[in-house]
Amino acid sequence: MSERSVAQNAQLALLLEVSGTPKPGNVDREREYDDLRFEHFMAGAVGARPGLDRAAAADPIGPAFETAVEGMAAQSGGNTQFGALLVLTPLAAAAADRRLSPSDVDAVVHETTVDDAAAFYRAFEHVDVAVDDPPDGLEPLDVRRGRDAIPELRAREMTLFDVMASSADVDGVAAEWVSGFERVFEASEWLLDGSGPVADRASDVFIELLAAEPDTFIVTRQDRETAEEVQRRAQAVLDGAETATDLAEEFVERDINPGTTADLVAGALFVALERGLEV
Amino acid sequence: MSERSVAQNAQLALLLEVSGTPKPGNVDREREYDDLRFEHFMAGAVGARPGLDRAAAADPIGPAFETAVEGMAAQSGGNTQFGALLVLTPLAAAAADRRLSPSDVDAVVHETTVDDAAAFYRAFEHVDVAVDDPPDGLEPLDVRRGRDAIPELRAREMTLFDVMASSADVDGVAAEWVSGFERVFEASEWLLDGSGPVADRASDVFIELLAAEPDTFIVTRQDRETAEEVQRRAQAVLDGAETATDLAEEFVERDINPGTTADLVAGALFVALERGLEV
Numbered sequence: 001m002s003e004r005s006v007a008q009n010a011q012l013a014l015l016l017e018v019s020g021t022p023k024p025g026n027v028d029r030e031r032e033y034d035d036l037r038f039e040h041f042m043a044g045a046v047g048a049r050p051g052l053d054r055a056a057a058a059d060p061i062g063p064a065f066e067t068a069v070e071g072m073a074a075q076s077g078g079n080t081q082f083g084a085l086l087v088l089t090p091l092a093a094a095a096a097d098r099r100l101s102p103s104d105v106d107a108v109v110h111e112t113t114v115d116d117a118a119a120f121y122r123a124f125e126h127v128d129v130a131v132d133d134p135p136d137g138l139e140p141l142d143v144r145r146g147r148d149a150i151p152e153l154r155a156r157e158m159t160l161f162d163v164m165a166s167s168a169d170v171d172g173v174a175a176e177w178v179s180g181f182e183r184v185f186e187a188s189e190w191l192l193d194g195s196g197p198v199a200d201r202a203s204d205v206f207i208e209l210l211a212a213e214p215d216t217f218i219v220t221r222q223d224r225e226t227a228e229e230v231q232r233r234a235q236a237v238l239d240g241a242e243t244a245t246d247l248a249e250e251f252v253e254r255d256i257n258p259g260t261t262a263d264l265v266a267g268a269l270f271v272a273l274e275r276g277l278e279v
Numbered sequence: 280m281s282e283r284s285v286a287q288n289a290q291l292a293l294l295l296e297v298s299g300t301p302k303p304g305n306v307d308r309e310r311e312y313d314d315l316r317f318e319h320f321m322a323g324a325v326g327a328r329p330g331l332d333r334a335a336a337a338d339p340i341g342p343a344f345e346t347a348v349e350g351m352a353a354q355s356g357g358n359t360q361f362g363a364l365l366v367l368t369p370l371a372a373a374a375a376d377r378r379l380s381p382s383d384v385d386a387v388v389h390e391t392t393v394d395d396a397a398a399f400y401r402a403f404e405h406v407d408v409a410v411d412d413p414p415d416g417l418e419p420l421d422v423r424r425g426r427d428a429i430p431e432l433r434a435r436e437m438t439l440f441d442v443m444a445s446s447a448d449v450d451g452v453a454a455e456w457v458s459g460f461e462r463v464f465e466a467s468e469w470l471l472d473g474s475g476p477v478a479d480r481a482s483d484v485f486i487e488l489l490a491a492e493p494d495t496f497i498v499t500r501q502d503r504e505t506a507e508e509v510q511r512r513a514q515a516v517l518d519g520a521e522t523a524t525d526l527a528e529e530f531v532e533r534d535i536n537p538g539t540t541a542d543l544v545a546g547a548l549f550v551a552l553e554r555g556l557e558v
Contacts, residue, residue: 019321038308039298279354
């Protein structure tokens with residue numbers, strides 16, 4: 001059996017993430033939105049590949065991420081995997097020439113530069129991403145400004161790591177960047193310890209992560225109260241008081257989309273694949 | 280929006296094929312077998328990519344196909360996309376440096392060599408493929424002999440096109456090779472003329488192809504009678520007398536798998552994507 005490359009495992013992680021079902025509120029194999037469909041995630045994973053190849057070839061993280069986002073966006077559904085790629089890019093870079101330990105990934109993100117930050121800002125020009133207003137004083141660095149914010153980044157000498165650190169308290173993916181991808185690595189262990197179809201394990205891990213912390217994408221698109229309700233309901237599924245399928249129907253109906261939690265699952269799938277998870 | 284490469288469209292065709300549902304008897308987004316699951320098709324499409332890259336780079340068809348099969352087989356479900364890759368490899372080669380017309384593909388398959396045939400035989404060593412006994416007199420060329428049949432191929436100076444021609448009457452993919460991929464190109468027009476989600480169009484086209492001719496993979500695994508029953512039942516779906524969903528449940532139950540028809544759908548999706556089908 002031939003071995004998959006690092007970039008192939010990253011691409012497969014994107015595909016397996018959306019193959020898990022049910023993943024309440026997210027597009028999965030059995031649920032989709034009229035304008036954001038399963039097929040858009042397939043095309044997103046195909047399009048992201050050149051960027052993942054760059055990350056795995058130890059190209060700088062920022063440009064690799066921008067390339068991945070540009071390719072991901074080459075489908076008509078809009079943003080499918082921006083956050084997942086922001087998780088996967090440093091992980092793929094760490095897997096390429098280190099051992100993909102938390103400290104290896106930590107080294108990768110700490111080595112990012114102002115140029116990486118600039119590329120990250122440019123990535124927002126390829127696709128509409130739902131984001132909150134920036135905190136007071138950080139308006140010049142609003143990611144929605146795209147490349148217009150780059151002079152300000154340079155003036156403040158902010159690396160991509162610094163940018164992530166500035167939003168770690170409101171964004172679950174940024175929080176991973178500054179914590180050594182703690183939740184991703186923990187969830188990868190759950191995947192490796194599980195049994196049965198990988199897609200089912202991805203669904204289980206999604207519910208466990210959702211029950212553990214409020215999803216920041218829900219905080220952004222709805223509010224903290226809704227995110228906390230979702231967290232309680234996910235815990236109710238773990239307790240056997242509700243079913244994941246009922247939650248999935250309801251959340252899609254209410255347009256509640258725990259996108260950050262899905263991003264972490266994609267990262268966990270990648271780490272697990274690199275560590276021998278068999279598909 | 281960045282454009283997908285030829286190899287990316289071929290990979291996306293594999294992913295969209297299995298995303299269409301219902302596709303009675305085949306693995307799709309909502310149905311799978313215990314030992315052959317949706318996730319195996321995801322991994323197959325990821326693994327096939329290096330071979331698709333070779334085909335799109337105008338490498339010889341046979342080795343490109345063998346590479347694609349070897350990568351496809353790097354998952355635990357067994358044969359997921361052998362036939363689909365046998366359809367896609369010459370199409371990708373034709374798309375790479377010609378205009379992907381039926382005559383362009385015809386030229387590609389007629390240019391195949393004895394070395395291409397040898398690589399095709401080696402491909403059978405990477406994965407178990409359900410095939411019939413060869414006709415009388417062709418036992419030395421039984422594909423199940425793998426590389427052991429290569430001296431006989433060389434003695435008879437059989438090209439890969441010759442090999443396909445020898446089984447065109449019993450294998451629907453081989454029949455495409457010798458007919459300028461007639462059914463694939465026709466089905467690609469149906470996809471382009473359709474509307475709505477691409478996955479739904481893939482499902483519709485699958486039923487139409489199934490109603491038009493007996494599926495040769497069913498003939499191989501079951502018998503001609505079953506294949507003809509499946510053809511009639513697909514026509515009944517088109518006539519509104521049965522539903523595709525009922526057929527899907529029944530065929531999975533009976534382990535009836537119209538795999539050749541799925542292979543043609545993958546080819547049709549590729550041609551349609553190359554000709555502007557939007558996802």
